[in-house]
Each structure stands twice: as C-alpha cells, then as structure tokens.
Amino acid sequence: MIGIGDSAPGFSLPDTDGVDHSPAEGGITAVVFTCNHCPYALAWHDRIAATARDYPDVRFLAVNPNDAKRYPRDSYEAMQRRVAEEDWPMPYLRDESQEVARAYGAQTTPDIFVIDAEGRLRYRGAPDSDHRDPAQNASWLREALDSLQAGEAPGRPETKPVGCSVKWK
C-alpha cells in the first residue's frame, strides 16, 4: 500500500484487446480501479470518462481487479463486451492476479490514484463528493490534475474512497 508522496509501483497489464499498458514515464497518470458490477463504479463512470477526454495529456488507465470467478460480470469477456458497446476514452485493463490492486492498496471500486511525472502518488480517493450528483463532475480528480499540470501539489491530496469493496480471491 502506498501513501501520498511515495513512488507508485510500476505495472504492465493487458487491455481488452490484449495490448499491455503501463503508467506514463515523465507524464501524469490516473490509475482508476473500477469494475462492471458495482453501482458506485457505474454511477461515476461517465464523469471519470469525461475527465479522461478533457485531459488528453494525462494517461488514464482503468483497472478491473475483481475476482471474476465469484463475480462473472467482471470477467475479461464481460470487460471486452462493455468496451465494445460503449465509448471508452481510456484502456480497460485486467488485473487478473490482483497484484497491482494489492500493491496500490486499492480498497473500493472506484478508487483513484494520480501519479505525477516523477512517478509519485499525488492524489488518492474518490472522483468527487457525491456519486448521486452528476454536477459534481469528478471535481476532486480534476482539481488534482489541474494542480499537477500547473506544477503544484494538489490542495486535497487524499479523500475517502467510496464504493464496493474490491473482490479479493
């Protein structure tokens, strides 16, 4: 588990086309632990996707770590179907071993980790304060990205992640 200011663990995970992705070297990355079956992840998805579109210089990586045996809606095949049916602005990666989720200390879906250009964790938590209110527009995540792009530390580096627990094997 990592804290604010720690070096973020590197990783390489396959997307729904089998192409591997890693955090950006020398750029900002938002690692978004998410899934298919959780209503919190689904409620926040459009806001996170809109943020990914609005920040093209930030590498967004959505990562599904859930145990697909007990939660078949989170299987690799179900992830592929979802990406085929929806307009995703970021790759959707499968963390089959759950090693990446464990290394980051992901607790819920969603749970967001923003890494700066030096590879250090600068924001961790929820997209915004209320999954029920689309007008919140992932404001906490956007604030963190704005700060980092301005060369400053986010004023709100950590918030409580809210969502369904990660489904560990």
Added chain:
Amino acid sequence: MSEAPAVELLWWEGCPSHPDALAELERILGEEGLPADVERVEIESDEHAARERFPGSPTIRIGGRDIVPPGDGEPFTLTCRVYRLRDGRISPTPDPEDVRAAVRRAKEEL
C-alpha cells in the same frame, strides 16, 4: 385494519449503501404514516444469500415482496445491487419514489 406488514432491509457489509437505504426507507415510512419497524437482516455468506433469495445489497422487502423485483436469472450472491433511478441514472439505492410506491401499496392492503 390488519397489522402493518413486515418491512425488511437485507444488507451486506461489503456494500456501503445500506445506511442511506435505511434512512430513506424510514423517512418514507414516516411520511406515509405506515407504522412499521424495519427489520435489518445482515447477509453473511453466499449460502445465506441463496437461502434468503438475496440479489444484492441493499434489498428492501415489504410484506415479503421485493420493492424492485430482480430480473429472471439474477444470481443470489454477496454483491452490491444496481438500481435504476426513474431518470435512468444508475444508483446503489432504489429510487425514493419506488420505495414510496411500495409503501403506499402496502398501506392500501391493510
């Protein structure tokens, strides 16, 4: 007049939505004047979920009927339930108007 129907909130600790669902349910029961205590039933295993025919947390039953009946083939397991609000948005809790409609149906049957 008959006795008030049993009102149950079935929940699982892996999903944080049950306090919100309980608060909403109790508020609506009060507003609608249905004198019922909410029985909280914690679901603790997949076997328990299967026995209770629990499609996810939270599930609200009034008089034994799910206020938002799950679809055919919905598995009974430890999971968070996905609800659709009346405006189409996805939510971890049922639309308050669906809760209100179920409470009013129960009242009419007293």
